[in-house]
Structures are given as C-alpha cells and as structure tokens.
Amino acid sequence: xxxxxxxxxxxxxxxxxxxxxxxxxxxxxxxxxxxxxxxxxxxxxxxxxxxxxxxxxxxxxxxxxxxxxxxxxxxxxxxxxxxxxxxxxxxxxxxxxxxxxxxxxxxxxxxxxxxxxxxxxxxxxxxxxxxxxxxxxxxxxxxxxxxxxxxxxxxxxxxxxxxxxxxxxxxxxxxxxxxxxxxxxxxxxxxxxxxxxxxxxxxxxxxxxxxxxxxxxxxxxxxxxxxxxxxxxxxxxxxxxxxxxxxxxxxxxxxxxxxxxxxxxxxxxxxxxxxxxxxxxxxxxxxxxxxxxxxxxxxxxxxxxxxxxxxxxxxxxxxxxxxxxxxxxxxxxxxxxxxxxxxxxxxxxxxxxxxxxxxxxxxxxxxxxxxxxxxxxxxxxxxxxxxxxxxxxxxxxxxxxxxxxxxxxxxxxxxxxxxxxxxxxxxxxxxxxxxxxxxxxxxxxxxxxxxxxxxxxxxxxxxxxxxxxxxxxxxxxxxxxxxxx
Amino acid sequence: xxxxxxxxxxxxxxxxxxxxxxxxxxxxxxxxxxxxxxxxxxxxxxxxxxxxxxxxxxxxxxxxxxxxxxxxxxxxxxxxxxxxxxxxxxxxxxxxxxxxxxxxxxxxxxxxxxxxxxxxxxxxxxxxxxxxxxxxxxxxxxxxxxxxxxxxxxxxxxxxxxxxxxxxxxxxxxxxxxxxxxxxxxxxxxxxxxxxxxxxxxxxxxxxxxxxxxxxxxxxxxxxxxxxxxxxxxxxxxxxxxxxxxxxxxxxxxxxxxxxxxxxxxxxxxxxxxxxxxxxxxxxxxxxxxxxxxxxxxxxxxxxxxxxxxxxxxxxxxxxxxxxxxxxxxxxxxxxxxxxxxxxxxxxxxxxxxxxxxxxxxxxxxxxxxxxxxxxxxxxxxxxxxxxxxxxxxxxxxxxxxxxxxxxxxxxxxxxxxxxxxxxxxxxxxxxxxxxxxxxxxxxxxxxxxxxxxxxxxxxxxxxxx
Numbered sequence: 001x002x003x004x005x006x007x008x009x010x011x012x013x014x015x016x017x018x019x020x021x022x023x024x025x026x027x028x029x030x031x032x033x034x035x036x037x038x039x040x041x042x043x044x045x046x047x048x049x050x051x052x053x054x055x056x057x058x059x060x061x062x063x064x065x066x067x068x069x070x071x072x073x074x075x076x077x078x079x080x081x082x083x084x085x086x087x088x089x090x091x092x093x094x095x096x097x098x099x100x101x102x103x104x105x106x107x108x109x110x111x112x113x114x115x116x117x118x119x120x121x122x123x124x125x126x127x128x129x130x131x132x133x134x135x136x137x138x139x140x141x142x143x144x145x146x147x148x149x150x151x152x153x154x155x156x157x158x159x160x161x162x163x164x165x166x167x168x169x170x171x172x173x174x175x176x177x178x179x180x181x182x183x184x185x186x187x188x189x190x191x192x193x194x195x196x197x198x199x200x201x202x203x204x205x206x207x208x209x210x211x212x213x214x215x216x217x218x219x220x221x222x223x224x225x226x227x228x229x230x231x232x233x234x235x236x237x238x239x240x241x242x243x244x245x246x247x248x249x250x251x252x253x254x255x256x257x258x259x260x261x262x263x264x265x266x267x268x269x270x271x272x273x274x275x276x277x278x279x280x281x282x283x284x285x286x287x288x289x290x291x292x293x294x295x296x297x298x299x300x301x302x303x304x305x306x307x308x309x310x311x312x313x314x315x316x317x318x319x320x321x322x323x324x325x326x327x328x329x330x331x332x333x334x335x336x337x338x339x340x341x342x343x344x345x346x347x348x349x350x351x352x353x354x355x356x357x358x359x360x361x362x363x364x365x366x367x368x369x370x371x372x373x374x375x376x377x378x379x380x381x382x383x384x385x386x387x388x389x390x391x392x393x394x395x396x397x398x399x400x401x402x403x404x405x406x407x408x409x410x411x412x413x414x415x416x417x418x419x420x421x422x423x424x425x426x427x428x429x430x431x432x433x434x435x436x437x438x439x440x441x442x443x444x445x446x447x448x449x450x451x452x453x454x455x456x457x458x459x460x461x462x463x464x465x466x467x468x469x470x471x472x473x474x475x476x477x478x479x480x481x482x483x484x485x
Numbered sequence: 486x487x488x489x490x491x492x493x494x495x496x497x498x499x500x501x502x503x504x505x506x507x508x509x510x511x512x513x514x515x516x517x518x519x520x521x522x523x524x525x526x527x528x529x530x531x532x533x534x535x536x537x538x539x540x541x542x543x544x545x546x547x548x549x550x551x552x553x554x555x556x557x558x559x560x561x562x563x564x565x566x567x568x569x570x571x572x573x574x575x576x577x578x579x580x581x582x583x584x585x586x587x588x589x590x591x592x593x594x595x596x597x598x599x600x601x602x603x604x605x606x607x608x609x610x611x612x613x614x615x616x617x618x619x620x621x622x623x624x625x626x627x628x629x630x631x632x633x634x635x636x637x638x639x640x641x642x643x644x645x646x647x648x649x650x651x652x653x654x655x656x657x658x659x660x661x662x663x664x665x666x667x668x669x670x671x672x673x674x675x676x677x678x679x680x681x682x683x684x685x686x687x688x689x690x691x692x693x694x695x696x697x698x699x700x701x702x703x704x705x706x707x708x709x710x711x712x713x714x715x716x717x718x719x720x721x722x723x724x725x726x727x728x729x730x731x732x733x734x735x736x737x738x739x740x741x742x743x744x745x746x747x748x749x750x751x752x753x754x755x756x757x758x759x760x761x762x763x764x765x766x767x768x769x770x771x772x773x774x775x776x777x778x779x780x781x782x783x784x785x786x787x788x789x790x791x792x793x794x795x796x797x798x799x800x801x802x803x804x805x806x807x808x809x810x811x812x813x814x815x816x817x818x819x820x821x822x823x824x825x826x827x828x829x830x831x832x833x834x835x836x837x838x839x840x841x842x843x844x845x846x847x848x849x850x851x852x853x854x855x856x857x858x859x860x861x862x863x864x865x866x867x868x869x870x871x872x873x874x875x876x877x878x879x880x881x882x883x884x885x886x887x888x889x890x891x892x893x894x895x896x897x898x899x900x901x902x903x904x905x906x907x908x909x910x911x912x913x914x915x916x917x918x919x920x921x922x923x924x925x926x927x928x929x930x931x932x933x934x935x936x937x938x939x940x941x942x943x944x945x946x947x948x949x950x951x
Contacts, residue, residue: 045792056789
C-alpha cells in the first residue's frame with residue numbers, strides 16, 4: 001500500500017513538474033518571439049531609413065563619405081552633363097553646372113546647404129561603388145574615389161524651350177510624361193546661376209521679395225483660377241453621371257447669390273450654354289452656379305483624392321496644395337472655390353498631376369526626376385521604375401474630362417492650339433491675385449496628343465494676363481518642338 | 486593599399502564565420518546528450534577563432550600598429566586557456582555556454598579595441614581576473630548545500646547594498662549607480678541581481694502560498710523602489726520582471742503573471758506622469774528627430790550608426806561609431822552593427838538567445854526546485870538585460886541605459902555576467918548528478934516493483950534480473 005501511495009505522490013509531483021515545464025517553455029517562446037520582432041524591426045528600420053539617415057545633417061558619416069569620394073555627376077536623359085565636380089591640381093574641388101541658370105532650381109546646388117536633385121540624390125552622389133581594384137589604384141595615387149553618377153529624366157531641349165518661352169516673366173513650367181511620371185522639364189523663374197551660389201548667397205537671402213531660391217514649379221502656391229474648373233467639373237460629373245450633359249445655363253455675365261457676386265472674365269456675356277460650352281468658354285457665372293449645386297462633403301472627399309492638403313510621396317521639395325471644402329463651407333466661399341479663386345492655393349505640380357491622371361485614364365503615375373544611378377564607368381547601381389501613385393478618378397471620368405478639355409482647344413479659350421498638327425487638350429486659367437486691380441496670372445495645363453498622350457504641360461506666368469493669350473502659346477511652342485510642328 | 490582588400494573582403498568572411506558559428510549554436514539542440522554535441526562544439530571553436538582572427542587582422546592592417554598584434558595573441562591565449570581549463574576541471578560542464586561566453590567576450594575585445602585601445606586593455610585585465618575568480622563557482626555551487634537556506638540573508642544583503650549606493654553613491658549620467666572603494670568602482674546593482682535571484686529562488690521554493698508571495702513582493706518592491714530612487718530605471722525594470730516571472734513559475738499560476746503585468750503597466754504610467762526624466766526618454770523614443778539636439782541625440786546617433794553599415798558593415802575603422810556618446814557601454818551594439826554589419830549583429834543577438842534557451846533547457850531538466858528557479862531567474866535576468874540594451878539602442882523600446890553583457894565596457898557588468906554563466910554551469914553539473922541518481926532510483930524502484938509483482942505470483946526468479 002505504501003508503495004502505491006508513493007507512486008501516486010510521485011506521479012502527482014511529476015504532473016506538477018510537467019505543468020511548470022510547459023510554463024517555462026511558454027516564457028522561453030515568448031522571449032524568442034519578442035527577440036524575433038526586435039530583430040525584424042531593426043533590420044527593416046536600418047535598411048529602409050539608410051538614405052534618410054545619412055542625409056541628416058547631424059550624421060557625421062556624411063563627411064566621411066564626402067572626404068573619401070568625389071561627388072558624382074548629374075546627367076540629363078541625353079547624357080549631357082548638368083553638374084560635375086572638377087578637381088584642380090591642388091586638390092581643390094569646384095562644382096560646375098555647364099548650363100548655368102537653365103537648370104538652377106531642378107538640379108539645385110550642393111554648397112550653402114543642398115537643394116534640388118543635389119539634395120534628393122545626395123546619398124548616391126556621395127557614395128562610390130567603383131571597383132575595388134580602382135579604389136586601390138586611387139589609394140596608391142592619393143586620389144579620392146569617383147562617386148556614383150545620377151542620370152535624370154530631364155530633357156535639355158524641352159527645358160531650353162520652356163526656359164526661353166517664359167522670357168523675362170516670373171513663373172514656372174513643368175513638362176511630364178503622363179504614362180510614366182517622368183519629369184522632362186522643370187523651369188522656375190526668376191532663376192540664379194548655381195555656379196555662383198557661394199558669391200550670390202547672401203544677396204539671395206536678403207532679397208525676400210522675389211523668392212529666387214523658391215522652386216515655383218513645386219513650391220509656388222498660386223490661385224488656380226479657371227484651371228480649377230477641371231476639379232469642379234469632375235465633381236459635377238461624379239454627382240450627376242447621367243444628367244450632366246443635359247445641363248444648361250443662361251449667362252448674363254454674372255452670378256449672384258445674396259451679397260456675393262461672381263463676374264465673368266473681363267465682363268464677357270456668354271449667353272446660352274451647355275456643360276461643355278461652359279467649360280470651353282470658362283464661364284465663371286455658370287461654374288459658380290454649378291458649384292452651388294454640389295454636395296460640399298463629397299467635394300471635400302474628391303479634393304482629398306486629388307491630393308489636396310496632403311503630404312506627397314515625391315523625392316523633391318514641394319508645398320501642399322490647399323483647399324478645404326466641407327459642410328461648414330459658406331456659400332460665398334463655395335462660389336469662389338468653384339472658379340478657383342478665394343482661399344484656394346495650388347502648386348503647378350498639383351495641376352500637372354491632375355492633368356496627367358486625366359491623360360492616363362485616371363491613374364496618376366508618381367512624378368520622378370532620377371532615372372537611374374550608375375558607377376562612374378557606367379555600371380548600373382539602381383534603376384528607378386515608373387510606379388503608379390494613385391487612382392485620382394475612374395477611366396470614364398478621365399475620358400469625359402479629356403473630351404471637355406479638347407473642346408477648350410477646338411472652340412474655347414485655347415484655340416491657339418487648334419490648328420496644330422497634333423490633337424491637344426487643356427484648360428486655361430486667368431487667376432486674379434489682386435483684389436484691387438484686374439491683374440491675373442496666366443495658366444495653362446494640358447496634354448497632347450489626345451489619342452495617346454505623350455506630353456503633359458503645365459504653365460503659369462505671373463501677372464501676364466489671360467491664360468489663353470499668354471500661356472497657351474508657350475504650350476504650343478513646347479508641343480511643336482516635341483512633335484515637330 | 487593592401488588594407489583596402491583585406492577590409493573589403495574580410496567583411497564577407499567575418500559575416501560568414503559568425504553565421505556558421507550561430508548556426509551551430511542552434512544545431513546543438515538536436516541532441517540531448519553533450520557527448521553527441523561534441524562535433525558542433527569543436528566547429529564552433531574553429532569558427533570563433535576565425536572570426537576573432539579575421540577581425541584582428543583587419544585591425545592590425547588598418548592601424549599598422551604592432552601592439553594590436555600582441556594584444557591579439559594575449560586574447561587568443563586567454564580564450565584558449567578558458568576552453569581547455571574548463572574542459573579539464575569540469576569535464577561534465579556544458580560547452581555551449583562556455584563557447585558562447587568566449588565568442589561574446591572576443592566580440593567585445595574586438596569592438597573595444599577598435600573604439601579605445603586603453604579601455605580594451607583594461608577590459609582584458611578585468612576579464613582575466615574575473616575569470617580566474619569565477620572558474621571556481623561551479624565547484625562551490627555543486628558543493629555548498631546551505632545556499633538554499635540563506636533566504637532572508639540574501640534579501641538583507643541586496644537591500645543594504647542598493648541602499649548604500651543610494652546614500653553614498655556617485656552620480657554618473659544622472660543616475661546614482663556606483664561607489665568606489667580604494668579606487669575601484671563598483672556598481673552594486675549588477676551583483677545584487679544575482680543575490681536577488683537567489684533570494685527569490687530560495688523563498689519561493691520553500692513555499693508558494695499567498696502569504697509567501699506577498700512577503701517576497703514587499704521585499705522585491707523595496708529593491709525596485711531603491712533603484713527607482715537612484716534613477717537606475719533599467720535595473721529597476723529588470724528586478725521587477727525577474728520577480729514577476731519567478732513568482733509565476735514557482736507558483737505555476739497565470740494569475741500572478743497577469744497581476745504583475747497590470748501592476749507593471751500601472752507603475753509605468755505613474756512613473757511617466759511623476760518623473761520628467763521618464764517623459765524625456767519616452768519622447769526621445771517616439772520621435773528622436775524632433776529633439777535631436779537634446780534627448781534624442783544619443784538614439785539618433787545610434788540609429789545613424791546601425792543604418793550606415795548595411796548588411797555587411799563598413800568594416801572595422803571605416804565607420805564613425807565614436808560619434809555615439811557612451812558607445813562602449815550602452816551603445817556597443819550600434820558600433821558592432823555599423824562596422825561589422827547588420828547580419829553580424831543579428832547573429833550576436835541569436836548567440837545571446839541560444840544561451841538563454843540553454844539556460845531554460847537546464848532549468849526544465851533540474852529536479853530540485855531551488856536550483857530550477859535559480860537557472861530560470863538568471864536566464865530571465867540575462868535575456869531581459871540584452872533586450873533592454875539592444876531594444877533601446879535600436880529604437881524598438883525606450884532607452885534605459887543598461888550594458889550588453891560580455892561586450893560592453895565595464896568591470897561590474899563583466900564579472901556579474903561571468904558569475905551568472907558559471908553558476909549555470911554549476912547547476913548543469915548538479916542536473917547531471919540528479920539525472921544519475923534518478924536513473925539509479927528508477928532502476929531500484931523498477932526492481933522492487935518487479936520483485937513485488939513476482940512475489941505476489943509466488944514465483945522466485947530474482948536471480949535473473951540481477
């Protein structure tokens with residue numbers, strides 16, 4: 001009997017021990033799991049943040065790389081040199097920009113802080129993936145290693161035309177390929193000569209008026225004026241998919257609601273109009289009328305979908321475009337917003353992205369400037385692929401808008417493009433920025449050819465006058481040059 | 486010019502060797518018996534030698550100094566001596582623990598030599614002296630049977646030692662954690678960790694009733710509060726976690742774990758609202774870049790280091806780890822990641838983890854409740870400290886400022902961890918004794934049961950199974 005009891009006791013004890021062993025195992029597994037998470041997190045963080053961290057000005061490792069490698073070159077898409085570092089016999093390095101003012105904002109500068117591609121591609125430019133044998137040879141010769149080169153999507157010819165066309169005006173031009181998101185040209189005026197940046201730096205900083213250092217193409221915030229009617233039209237089509245074509249309006253040159261009055265540009269009277277004509281003639285009264293019929297909550301959602309008030313996932317400096325519409329928006333503000341006036345502020349980049357998505361069946365491709373990175377002797381290090389950024393609208397909506405924009409060129413405010421050898425579509429704008437005088441910024445945003453868009457162009461000329469008269473001809477010159485007249 | 490080839494190519498070799506070493510760390514768990522693990526252990530020694538050798542090869546070429554070569558030879562002799570001596574003195578010891586210890590020590594030597602030659606030399610002497618002292622520990626653990634009965638003595642010693650620092654200690658980096666006797670600086674919280682585990686193991690193996698849990702909770706609470714008052718938050722957290730885990734395992738009741746977790750969470754929230762230095766740390770963890778000039782400086786410098794190395798590292802002397810404040814103590818992991826690479830540093834974590842798994846394995850196999858709890862408690866102490874320091878340096882958790890065992894610079898840390906590892910070795914030998922005794926008992930029991938059964942059958946053939 002005693003033996004039996006002892007056996008039971010032993011079994012009980014054994015059972016308890018097994019239970020506790022399982023608990024020790026659970027604790028072990030728990031810690032193993034926590035450690036695996038920590039390891040995964042660490043690897044992920046270190047690899048994905050590598051560039052951002054090396055570019056941080058508090059990171060002294062940057063100086064190690066700068067001391068070790070000669071800064072790489074920046075090329076245009078046709079291999080023209082946009083920036084290079086020259087070393088003289090005493091080892092003194094000078095950054096040279098052969099095109100001077102032409103690429104001032106988009107390529108930027110690399111001393112007195114960094115800007116443009118010099119800033120966004122800094123990580124690649126200061127690293128060197130040269131062959132080991134070459135590094136050894138350079139060590140022996142007492143030379144620095146050659147940094148990696150950056151090949152951009154920029155096209156020198158288009159840049160030159162855009163630059164020349166803008167003339168002495170302040171303003172900006174962006175030319176992109178809507179199917180890929182490649183930025184082919186980006187001009188901002190007034191400009192500066194990056195070769196002289198160290199000399200003119202203090203002067204530039206003192207001059208607060210003209211904002212020369214601002215890249216107006218991506219950072220300049222302007223009232224969009226009538227180019228914004230693209231957005232208003234989109235919202236109207238969305239809310240009235242079956243009946244928007246039956247829209248009609250009798251324009252007598254103004255639209256009034258309560259105290260608030262909206263006038264047509266330079267007091268024109270458009271008479272009877274349907275939806276397409278309202279858009280083509282850019283009738284303010286009709287669009288104020290349309291705006292009043294829109295659901296403000298939904299309009300706010302559409303703005304969000306079009307990337308208003310949002311951080312952009314682009315690799316260069318920009319400003320957020322601003323317009324908030326919700327159910328608290330007053331009638332007066334809604335009327336102003338519908339025609340792109342009031343508090344609305346957009347960058348040329350934003351208008352260009354909306355236009356690109358219309359040209360590309362509603363899908364916005366991510367705008368980018370760097371095509372690939374290679375070693376100084378041409379071995380590919382990293383290829384940047386064109387990627388979809390966001391669907392801004394459905395293919396049907398894009399198709400309708402494209403038709404409306406084509407009508408602008410055929411019979412509306414953009415007729416200076418009507419007789420071209422290619423088909424073009426677009427929208428003009430004459431944005432009033434001064435409540436006293438009738439001065440306006442001239443806008444145009446559009447694409448060509450309509451059937452299979454290859455170029456998307458957005459232009460703003462500060463204080464020039466109407467978009468139809470001043471901005472459309474620049475678009476024409478760019479398109480003509482590209483498509484051969 | 487040769488050094489550029491050596492640095493560039495050795496990066497890949499060093500990574501390969503440490504990866505192979507780490508692989509063997511886990512392959513040993515395939516077998517239950519030490520005898521069958523022998524092959525793995527010998528390969529580990531080989532890879533360990535290669536890692537250590539290649540690292541110093543790079544260091545010698547990069548610096549061009551002969552003293553590094555001599556230093557390397559001394560280290561090699563020391564590591565070789567530990568491994569051989571241990572095998573001779575304790576043929577039944579666990580060699581994975583010893584190998585991991587030597588591997589981690591040699592990584593420590595490499596990275597400290599790179600960061601500061603003087604500190605590395607100092608560390609080397611501390612390690613040598615500590616090793617000689619702690620080599621005897623397994624013997625004492627095995628022989629001294631009264632260790633279990635010192636329950637309240639442990640608590641008293643621990644509290645007094647921590648209390649003395651609180652009152653007399655010198656302030657370093659805002660925390661009171663050390664005091665000096667005759668020019669030697671001690672950091673008692675390191676040693677008290679071990680005493681604390683002994684106290685809990687002894688108290689909780691004796692009785693697991695509610696009253697006992699409450700009494701130990703009060704005493705453990707005193708430890709933790711003194712540490713909080715000294716602003717040594719990392720250690721306070723380690724003591725707390727060890728207490729909760731040990732109560733859970735001793736009683737076998739999940740409820741204590743949940744109560745502990747809830748209590749810990751509440752205490753953390755309270756600490757956050759009460760102490761500004763806790764808020765600063767949490768803020769520096771959430772968004773270090775917003776306060777990069779102040780509280781976020783260390784952690785961002787640490788992240789710069791970790792991220793700049795890439796998978797294979799920049800190579801020894803090719804990075805800039807000295808830009809990280811306190812790099813040789815609290816942020817040594819970041820220096821390893823920067824110059825030896827992320828793969829290497831992940832292997833380092835896995836080596837720590839395999840030591841921990843071995844500790845837990847030993848704990849499970851031990852029969853005696855007291856020893857079981859010691860193995861468990863020391864394992865938790867060790868792995869949680871590793872978690873705090875690496876997690877803090879990589880922005881996984883807020884920074885607490887504890888050292889990475891065996892690798893960070895610091896005498897108290899090294900000696901404490903050595904003692905811990907050798908205590909585990911002692912427990913491993915005890916376990917094998919138990920195993921033998923148990924097997925004997927089992928055989929005896931079987932025999933008597935068998936005999937009894939036979940007896941009932943009224944047969945008499947006992948001679949056969951003898």
